Amino acid sequence: MNSLPQLPARPQSSLLASAFSRRRVLALSALTGGAALAASACSSGASGSSDPNSFEFWSFTGINQKDSVEEYKALAPDVTVKLTEVGNAQETAQGLTTALAGGKVPDLVLIQAGDMPKFMKNPGNFTDLTTLGADEVQDDYVDWVIQQVKAPSGELLGIPTDVGGMGVAYRTDLMAAAGLPTNRDEVGALWPTWDDFIATGQRYTQATGKAFIDNAATTVFLQAVSQGEEQYYSADGDVVYDSNPIVRDSFDLGLKAIAAGITAKLESFTDGWNAGMAKGAFAAVAAPSWMLGSIRSAAPDTEGEWDIAVIPGGSGNWGGSYLAIPARAANPQAAWNYVKAMQSPEQQLKHFLVSGSLPTTPANYDKPELVEHTDPFFGNAPTGKIFTQAVLGLKPFVNGEYNTEISTELLNALNGVEGDGAPADAAWDTAVKNIKTAIGA
Amino acid sequence: MSATLTPGGLRAVTPATATRPVEKRWERLAPYGYVAPFYVLFLVFGLFPLLFTFYVALFDWNPIGDKTFVGLENFRLLGEDPRFWNALRNTFSIWIISTVPQLIIALILAQVLNNTFLRLANFFRMAMLLPYITSVAATAIVFAQIFNRDYGLLNWFLELLGFEHIDFMSSAAGSHVLISVMVIWRWFGYNTLLYLASLQAVPRDLYEAAAVDGAGPVKQFFNITLPSLRPVIVFTVIMSTIGGLQIFTEPLLLSNGTLTCGTARQCQTLSLFLFEQGFGSFKFGYGSAVGVALFGIIVVVAFINFLLSSRLGKKG
Numbered sequence: 047m048n049s050l051p052q053l054p055a056r057p058q059s060s061l062l063a064s065a066f067s068r069r070r071v072l073a074l075s076a077l078t079g080g081a082a083l084a085a086s087a088c089s090s091g092a093s094g095s096s097d098p099n100s101f102e103f104w105s106f107t108g109i110n111q112k113d114s115v116e117e118y119k120a121l122a123p124d125v126t127v128k129l130t131e132v133g134n135a136q137e138t139a140q141g142l143t144t145a146l147a148g149g150k151v152p153d154l155v156l157i158q159a160g161d162m163p164k165f166m167k168n169p170g171n172f173t174d175l176t177t178l179g180a181d182e183v184q185d186d187y188v189d190w191v192i193q194q195v196k197a198p199s200g201e202l203l204g205i206p207t208d209v210g211g212m213g214v215a216y217r218t219d220l221m222a223a224a225g226l227p228t229n230r231d232e233v234g235a236l237w238p239t240w241d242d243f244i245a246t247g248q249r250y251t252q253a254t255g256k257a258f259i260d261n262a263a264t265t266v267f268l269q270a271v272s273q274g275e276e277q278y279y280s281a282d283g284d285v286v287y288d289s290n291p292i293v294r295d296s297f298d299l300g301l302k303a304i305a306a307g308i309t310a311k312l313e314s315f316t317d318g319w320n321a322g323m324a325k326g327a328f329a330a331v332a333a334p335s336w337m338l339g340s341i342r343s344a345a346p347d348t349e350g351e352w353d354i355a356v357i358p359g360g361s362g363n364w365g366g367s368y369l370a371i372p373a374r375a376a377n378p379q380a381a382w383n384y385v386k387a388m389q390s391p392e393q394q395l396k397h398f399l400v401s402g403s404l405p406t407t408p409a410n411y412d413k414p415e416l417v418e419h420t421d422p423f424f425g426n427a428p429t430g431k432i433f434t435q436a437v438l439g440l441k442p443f444v445n446g447e448y449n450t451e452i453s454t455e456l457l458n459a460l461n462g463v464e465g466d467g468a469p470a471d472a473a474w475d476t477a478v479k480n481i482k483t484a485i486g487a
Numbered sequence: 488m489s490a491t492l493t494p495g496g497l498r499a500v501t502p503a504t505a506t507r508p509v510e511k512r513w514e515r516l517a518p519y520g521y522v523a524p525f526y527v528l529f530l531v532f533g534l535f536p537l538l539f540t541f542y543v544a545l546f547d548w549n550p551i552g553d554k555t556f557v558g559l560e561n562f563r564l565l566g567e568d569p570r571f572w573n574a575l576r577n578t579f580s581i582w583i584i585s586t587v588p589q590l591i592i593a594l595i596l597a598q599v600l601n602n603t604f605l606r607l608a609n610f611f612r613m614a615m616l617l618p619y620i621t622s623v624a625a626t627a628i629v630f631a632q633i634f635n636r637d638y639g640l641l642n643w644f645l646e647l648l649g650f651e652h653i654d655f656m657s658s659a660a661g662s663h664v665l666i667s668v669m670v671i672w673r674w675f676g677y678n679t680l681l682y683l684a685s686l687q688a689v690p691r692d693l694y695e696a697a698a699v700d701g702a703g704p705v706k707q708f709f710n711i712t713l714p715s716l717r718p719v720i721v722f723t724v725i726m727s728t729i730g731g732l733q734i735f736t737e738p739l740l741l742s743n744g745t746l747t748c749g750t751a752r753q754c755q756t757l758s759l760f761l762f763e764q765g766f767g768s769f770k771f772g773y774g775s776a777v778g779v780a781l782f783g784i785i786v787v788v789a790f791i792n793f794l795l796s797s798r799l800g801k802k803g
Contacts (some may be wrong), residue, residue, distance in 0.1 A: 140766055143766070143769065146550070147550035164769060168549070313743070451768060458750040461750040466654075467657070468750070483570060
C-alpha cells in the first residue's frame with residue numbers, strides 16, 4: 047500500500063518536509079487524547095524531604111494571588127513561595143487532576159468552588175486541614191461555605207478564600223429612560239420576589255422595546271436555585287434535582303422570563319454578552335461580586351451609569367474559591383502556615399480593599415472599612431455591604447459529584463429555549479433526560 | 488511517475504569496493520541509527536499512549552479515584568449513548584462539508600497558479616499559505632466576530648440589505664457550515680501548494696503533444712493532469728480524513744469554549760465528546776472508549792478513501 051505521494055524531488059523539498067511534519071503532527075494529535083490519559087497514569091511518588099521554609103503554590107489567572115504572596119514575603123521573609131498560575135480556573139483544576147493521578151503535586155492549590163465536588167468525592171487526595179490546626183480557625187468562616195468542603199467523613203479539605211455574594215447590577219440611565227426608579231433602595235424594593243423581578247422586566251420592555259436582562263439561565267434560574275436550602279442533592283447526598291420543587295420552580299421562572307420577552311438572548315461571558323453590555327442591550331444583570339470586574343472591562347464607557355441593588359429573594363452566591371493541600375504535598379506545614387496567615391480575617395479584609403474579592407469571614411462583614419467601601423464605577427454603591435448581606439442569608443446545602451453535569455444540562459435547556467428556539471414545554475423533560483444520560487442514573 | 492529514488496536503486500549505484508566487514512556492518516546499521524530518533528519518540532508519545540488508551544477503555548477509571556475492570560461495558564454504553572451518535576453525525580457532516588469543497592478549490596487554484604503567464608506568481612503562491620500559518624485561535628476570533636449574531640460584520644451587511652440576522656451557532660446546519668468555512672479557509676492553501684508542486688513536475692511536452700493531437704483543456708485535465716496528480720490527491724484525501732474527523736479546536740473556540748458546543752450539542756464532534764467525558768466528567772475509561780471508536784472509524788474511512796481516490800483518473 048503506497049499511500050504516500052511520489053512528490054518531485056528537488057525544488058519542492060520544503061513542501062515535502064512540511065507535508066511530513068503535518069503528517070506527524072496529525073499522527074501525534076490523533077493520540078493526544080491517549081497521551082494525556084497515559085501521562086496521568088505514570089506515577090511518581092511525592093518528592094523527598096519536607097522543607098518548612100518553601101512551598102509550591104498553584105493558582106489560576108485573574109484572581110491575583112500574586113498580591114497575597116508578595117505580602118506574605120513581608121510577614122515571613124525566610125519563606126520561599128513558588129507561585130505558578132497554571133491557567134484559568136478550569137485548566138488549573140485539570141492540571142491538578144493530572145497531578146493527583148500520578149504526577150508531582152503542588153503543596154498548595156487554589157480550586158474554584160464549582161470544581162470542588164469532583165475533588166471531594168475522593169477526600170483521600172487531600173490533607174485533612176484539621177490535622178494541621180484548622181479546627182482552631184474554621185469558625186472564622188461563613189458556616190455554609192466551610193460546610194461545602196467538609197467530606198461526609200468529617201475531613202476539612204479546604205479554606206475558603208472568597209465567595210461570590212450576589213446583587214443585581216443595573217443601568218440607572220436606562221432605568222430612568224423607561225420611567226422606572228433609579229435609586230438602589232427603591233429598585234431593590236421593586237423585586238422582593240422573582241415574579242416581581244420578571245414583572246419589572248416587563249414594564250421596562252414595554253416602555254423601551256428592549257430586553258431587560260442578559261439571559262434567563264444565569265440571571266434568573268441559576269440565582270433562584272442557589273437560594274434553595276436543598277438543591278440538586280438532598281441532605282443525605284441523594285440526587286433529587288428531578289423531584290426537588292425548588293429546582294423545578296426556578297426552572298419555570300427561567301421559562302417565564304423567556305416567555306415574557308425580557309431577555310436579550312445573550313449567554314453569559316460570550317462575545318455578544320460583552321458587546322451587549324457596552325451597547326446597553328440589557329439594563330440589568332445578576333452580578334456576583336467578582337463579576338464587577340467583567341462589567342468594568344466589557345463596558346468601560348458606562349462608568350458611573352451602573353448601580354447595584356439587592357437580588358430578588360435577598361440572598362445568593364455564585365462562585366468563590368478554596369485553598370487545599372494535596373495529601374502527597376512535600377511541604378504541607380509551610381503551605382498551611384501561609385493559609386493560616388493570609389486567610390485570617392484581617393488579611394482577607396485587606397485583600398478585599400485591594401482586589402474587591404469578598405471575604406469569607408463574617409467578622410469582617412460589619413467592619414467600617416468594608417461597610418463604607420464604595421465603587422465609583424457603580425454609582426458609589428456600597429458593594430461590600432450589599433454582597434456580604436447576600437452571603438449571610440444562605441444556609442448550608444449539600445453538593446454532589448454531578449453538580450456540574452446537572453447544572454450544565456439545565457442551563458443548556460433554558461438557553462436552548464431562549465436562543466435556539468427549542469420548544470419551551472419540552473424543555474424540562476429534555477433537561478432531565480440529558481441529565482440521566484450524563485450521570486448514568 | 489518513477490522519479491523517486493528507491494532503496495533498490497541506491498544499492499545498485501553503490502560501487503562494489505572491497506571493504507572490511509566491520510565497516511560494512513556499520514554501514515548497514517547506520518541508517519537505522521538515523522531514523523531511530525523518530526521511532527523512539529513515536530514509541531514513547533505515539534504507540535504507547537495508543538495501546539494504553541485501549542487498555543484504559545476496559546475500565547471504569549476515575550483518574551483520582553477508583554478504577555474497576557468492566558471489560559467491554561464502556562463500548563456497550565457507547566452504543567446506547569445518543570450523545571455518541573449525535574457527535575458521530577456532526578463529525579461526518581462537518582468533515583464532508585469542509586473537505587470536499589476544500590480539495591476542489593485547491594485543485595482549481597493550483598491549476599490557475601500553474602499558469603506560465605501568471606504575473607507575481609510567487610506572491611500568490613506564498614499568500615496561499617497565510618491562513619495556514621495563522622494560529623487557529625486568532626482565526627477563530629476573527630470568524631466569531633464576522634459571523635456573530637448581533638454585531639457580526641456579515642449580519643450587519645444582511646441587515647443593510649433588509650434581511651433577518653442569522654444565528655449560525657444556534658442550529659446544526661448553520662454551525663456545521665460555519666465550522667467548515669473556517670476549516671476550508673485554514674487548509675485550502677496548504678493543499679493548493681501540494682497540488683501545485685505536483686503539477687509543476689508534469690512534463691510540459693505531454694500537454695503540447697496532447698494539444699497537437701487535438702485534446703482540449705478539459706480532455707487534457709482529465710487525461711493528463713488528474714492521473715499525474717493521483718498520488719498527491721490520495722495523500723491529501725487521507726490527511727484531510729484524519730484531520731477532519733478529529734476536528735476539535737474550531738468548534739470549541741467558535742462556541743466560546745463550551746465542550747457541548749451548543750445547547751443541544753448541535754456541533755459537538757467526537758473529539759469534543761471525548762474531551763468532555765475524559766476531562767470534564769473525569770470518566771477516563773469512557774473517554775478512552777470514545778477515542779478507540781474514533782480511531783477505528785478513521786482507519787476504516789481513510790482506507791475507503793484510499794481505495795476510492797486511487798482509482799481517480801484511472802482508465803476502466
